[in-house]
Amino acid sequence: GEDVEQSLFLSVREGDSSVINCTYTDSSSTYLYWYKQEPGAGLQLLTYIFSNMDMKQDQRLTVLLNKKDKHLSLRIADTQTGDSAIYFCAESSGQGGKLIFGQGTELSVKP
């Protein structure tokens, strides 16, 4: 079945770039998503990319998609302490708006 995999933890220093990686199995996914969960809160959509694109940039965020390797990454430039959160990768499953989520990567930003 469909599966989305992420590493669980990433620690960076304030001002550095963070790169969060994700692999997925469903090659028919139309869209891939990055959600952010701040402590004590639900998830919020950060950005998404259509499967026929290989890059999308939105201010400090860059999403790279390698469709051949089924690999998605999220780069956060100039990472700030406010970026500390759990980041979830998700793919659309095509069934009634369902999403398949990865395990989430906990990003810790040290001053």
Place this chain on the structure above:
Amino acid sequence: DVKVTQSSRYLVKRTGEKVFLECVQDMDHENMFWYRQDPGLGLRLIYFSYDVKMKEKGDIPEGYSVSREKKERFSLILESASTNQTSMYLCASSLTSGSHEQYFGPGTRLTVT
């Protein structure tokens, strides 16, 4: 601004109790979802609904049921709570099946003792 609210932030129940988790959205969204979130496992879909009185099983429906009598409200029911249902429960909604964004509530942390 879309708002998804959940009836409780924290809930403690005893094994065998019937538990109701309520979710309300105020933006006339068609789709609603219930997930549970566990460390290292991410979000797993329990049930979803794409219309009033319609429901579909997600990946882990066992031990749960749902009710959607009104468009804005989606309830998750634990018929007989067990300790392995201790978890964070997240509700979400989306406008239609083609929508990119699911809007999430703040979550209910349920502890079953």
